[in-house]
Amino acid sequence: MDAEKKNTKINEVRNFISDFAKENLTKEEEGICIRILEKLSRKKKIDITRTKSDIWAASVIWAFCRANFKSEEGITMDLVSSFFDVKKSTFGNKAGELCKMFKIDFFNPEYTSQKIQESNPLNDVVMTNEGFIVPKDMFSQSSTDNKKTTKKNKDENQKLLF
Incomplete structure (x- = not known):
């Protein structure tokens, strides 16, 4: 060529x-x-x-x-x-x-x-560690709730031990 x-x-x-x-x-x-x-x-x-x-x-x-x-x-x-x-x-x-x-x-x-x-709809979703696809706003809200719950449970467990 x-x-x-x-x-x-x-x-x-x-x-x-x-x-x-x-x-x-x-x-x-x-x-x-x-x-x-x-x-x-x-x-x-x-x-x-x-x-x-x-x-x-x-x-x-x-x-x-x-x-x-x-x-x-x-x-x-x-x-x-x-x-x-x-x-x-x-x-x-x-x-x-x-x-x-x-x-x-x-x-x-x-x-x-x-x-x-x-405008890509995939911009609004994320995959969790378990493989679920969820909306970003739902994932960030639930992960914040989980952190609060986990910290609360740790504090309660420490009170029970002492």
């Missing part, structure tokens, strides 16, 4: 992503898409030059959109497909490969926007 050809392809894809982002994404979201592209460009197993630039751009954007629930905000496969003039199945399959390869999902903070990270 020719390095110059690869760099040209990467720049084309980056420009496509930026063009789409100007109309549909925030700067933070565009940055995440570019980060996915950069990780993709470092993969030795994938020859990025063998696929058209618009397909790669649509795939990167759709992989990001799936993990960030952008379809709820109106960025659908139809919109991406019409913007880049590529078939939905083509970039959808490539986006699926990217998601598997880089573990792009809504629980991975590397690929989700700050807004999604803040």
